[in-house]
Each structure stands twice: as structure tokens, then as C-alpha cells.
Amino acid sequence: MGLAKTGKKSDSHDRYRIATLGSHSALQILYGAKQEGFSTIAICEKGRERPYQSYKVADKIIMVDRFSETKKLQQQLLKENAILIPHGTFFEAFEMEEFEKLKVPYFGNKGILKWEADRLLQREWLKKAGLTLPKIYKKPEEIDGPVIIKFYGARGGKGFFLARSAEEFYRKIKQREARSYIIQEYIIGAPIYIHYFYSPLTNELEVMSFDKRYESNVDSIGRIAAKDQLDLGLETSYNITGNVPVVVRESLLPEIFRMGEAVVKASRTLNGNGKGIYGPFSLETVITPDLKFFVFEISARIVAGTNLYTEGSPYTALKYGEPMSTGRRVAREIKNAIKQNKLKTILN
Numbered sequence: 629m630g631l632a633k634t635g636k637k638s639d640s641h642d643r644y645r646i647a648t649l650g651s652h653s654a655l656q657i658l659y660g661a662k663q664e665g666f667s668t669i670a671i672c673e674k675g676r677e678r679p680y681q682s683y684k685v686a687d688k689i690i691m692v693d694r695f696s697e698t699k700k701l702q703q704q705l706l707k708e709n710a711i712l713i714p715h716g717t718f719f720e721a722f723e724m725e726e727f728e729k730l731k732v733p734y735f736g737n738k739g740i741l742k743w744e745a746d747r748l749l750q751r752e753w754l755k756k757a758g759l760t761l762p763k764i765y766k767k768p769e770e771i772d773g774p775v776i777i778k779f780y781g782a783r784g785g786k787g788f789f790l791a792r793s794a795e796e797f798y799r800k801i802k803q804r805e806a807r808s809y810i811i812q813e814y815i816i817g818a819p820i821y822i823h824y825f826y827s828p829l830t831n832e833l834e835v836m837s838f839d840k841r842y843e844s845n846v847d848s849i850g851r852i853a854a855k856d857q858l859d860l861g862l863e864t865s866y867n868i869t870g871n872v873p874v875v876v877r878e879s880l881l882p883e884i885f886r887m888g889e890a891v892v893k894a895s896r897t898l899n900g901n902g903k904g905i906y907g908p909f910s911l912e913t914v915i916t917p918d919l920k921f922f923v924f925e926i927s928a929r930i931v932a933g934t935n936l937y938t939e940g941s942p943y944t945a946l947k948y949g950e951p952m953s954t955g956r957r958v959a960r961e962i963k964n965a966i967k968q969n970k971l972k973t974i975l976n
């Protein structure tokens with residue numbers, strides 16, 4: 629079934645099931661889907677199913693030993709008329725090629741994925757959008773100010789470290805396992821993660837919400853006096869443990885809308901089919917004391933910071949006047965596409 633049957637005039641959203649992997653932002657996605665009247669499926673790894681049972685967001689739970697086995701469930705998911713909603717865990721569970729080959733209808737543009745997955749392509753995209761990015765240093769000898777060293781594939785910032793000279797870089801990297809890394813200018817300011825949603829049905833960019841991260845150990849180091857920090861020989865790490873809500877100074881909003889729209893526009897030039905990014909995405913930024921945004925990363929899908937707003941954010945309250953999480957907004961888009969007979973516009 630799946631996409632092949634979606635062209636019927638009488639199509640109705642209750643024929644479809646919203647499915648996702650039980651991790652990351654699944655509670656929000658499935659809850660939002662239920663608010664929109666869909667039935668839902670959680671694919672859970674053995675030992676990680678408890679929240680999905682307890683919060684009752686899934687009408688059906690399919691157990692797997694490992695998320696990567698989801699590809700073996702394709703026939704079953706197609707039969708169930710499932711639509712997969714991707715989130716961060718998908719990209720850890722599958723190789724990119726495997727993922728691109730999945731036949732189960734998928735919300736989002738798969739053509740954009742490689743632009744997000746590769747830090748250099750990401751930079752190209754964000755530069756095309758005219759955004760300000762932290763400088764990248766080609767070699768340690770070029771370091772002339774504070775830098776952050778980021779390891780590839782280090783989801784959640786584990787092991788990242790700071791340096792301000794080549795000597796410090798070499799000393800610190802020696803203490804870590806050999807892995808590929810980038811050396812990026814460290815921007816001193818307030819980190820803000822912006823949660824956007826772009827609808828190809830209305831051609832509108834929506835600013836859904838904001839968060840900042842709660843990372844171990846960097847967010848607790850301030851509780852220790854500077855002298856004790858030195859005595860203890862502490863090193864910072866950026867392992868994500870949770871998210872904290874933020875509202876932004878209102879005068880920053882025009883620039884936030886402008887950046888989001890520029891990213892959407894630039895994305896249409898990336899992969900040849902002109903389709904570009906749609907659905908939820910996030911810009912990870914640092915705002916400097918002179919209120920300039922530096923964008924250090926884009927996530928081309930729902931981010932976990934949106935989990936703060938299962939019943940909506942201060943911004944979605946203004947726009948919708950009813951609880952509207954990003955997960956629910958995704959389900960609403962799918963429902964609207966079904967009503968308008970445009971499911972093919974938003975599914976891959």
C-alpha cells in the first residue's frame with residue numbers, strides 16, 4: 629500500500645499510522661500524532677520500551693533487538709500504511725544508503741540528508757544562505773584564539789575540548805583516542821537552538837520554539853570555584869543530558885525568521901530537484917554580546933529540544949491558540965496533505 633494508494637479523492641488520515649523509533653523525540657511525535665487523530669506505532673529496542681508503554685503514546689509497539697533491524701519490518705510497516713517520522717536516532721541506527729533505500733513512506737526530503745550529514749557540505753549550504761559561521765582552522769598551527777575541537781560522529785558532543793594554541797591542542801589531543809576532528813573558532817556568547825518548521829503546503833516558515841542544552845559536565849563546572857576547578861584539573865565535555873527552555877529577546881525575532889527563510893531558499897539549490905528542506909529543522913547558534921548570530925550547525929529534522937513543548941511553546945500558543953508541539957505540527961502537515969491530496973509533496 630503506502631504511497632501508491634494515496635492519490636484517492638476520498639483519502640482519510642485514519643487509514644494511516646504514524647510510526648517512529650522509540651527514542652529521541654518519539655514520545656512527542658507519537659503524542660502529537662494521536663492529538664491529530666492518527667493511530668501510532670513505536671518501534672522499540674528491547675530494554676528501552678518502558679516509556680512508550682508507560683506514557684501510552686503508541687497504539688502498537690513493535691519490539692526489535694536493535695533499531696537497525698527496522699529494515700526487516702518494511703513489509704509489515706507497508707501493510708500497516710505506516711508513515712515514518714525521522715529523528716536523530718534514525719541516523720545512528722542506519723547507514724545513509726540503507727536509509728535512502730527504505731521503502732516505507734518517510735516524512736521529509738531524503739535528498740537533503742547528505743547535506744546535513746557532512747560538516748563541509750553543511751557549511752556550504754549555510755554559507756549559501758548568507759549566515760555567519762565560526763571560522764574553521766585547517767591545521768592546529770593556525771590557531772590564534774579560542775577553538776573547540778569536535779570529533780566526527782560524536783553525537784552529543786562527547787569528548788569535545790577547547791584550546792587556544794597549537795601547543796595546547798597537541799597536549800590535549802594526545803589524551804584522546806585517534807579520531808577525525810575539526811578545529812572550529814569558539815564563539816563566546818549565549819547558545820540558542822532555534823526550532824523551525826517549514827510547510828511546503830502553505831510555503832510558510834514558522835518559528836516554533838527555542839532551547840538551550842544541559843550538558844555534562846560543562847553546565848555544572850560553574851558551580852565549582854575557579855580555584856577548585858584548577859586544583860581538580862578539570863576538563864570540559866559537552867555530553868548532552870537534557871534541554872532547558874528559552875524565550876528570546878523579542879527584537880531578535882526578525883533576524884531569526886530571516887535566517888530560517890534564507891536556509892529554506894538556499895536548500896532548493898542543493899540537490900537538483902529544487903525541493904529543498906521542509907518540515908522541522910533547527911539552527912544551532914551562539915549569540916555574541918553585540919547580538920550577532922553565529923550558526924555552528926543545522927539539524928535537518930526534529931531536534932530533541934522541542935520535547936520541552938509537548939503542549940506547545942509560547943510562540944505556537946500565539947500562532948495556533950491550541951497546544952501545538954513540533955511533533956503535532958508534523959502530524960498536522962500530513963493530515964493537511966492527505967486532505968489536499970498532496971501526500972506525495974511531503975513524503976519520500
Ligand code: ATP
Nearest residue numbers: 762776782783784785812813814815819866914924
Ligand atoms: P549534535 O550533533 O547533537 O547537535 P554535536 O555533537 O555536533 O551535537 P555540537 O552541538 O556541535 O555537538 O556542540 C556541543 C556543544 O558545544 C554545545 O554546547 C554547543 O553550544 C557548543 N559549541 C559548539 N560549537 C561551538 C562554537 N563554535 N562556539 C561556541 N560553542 C560551541
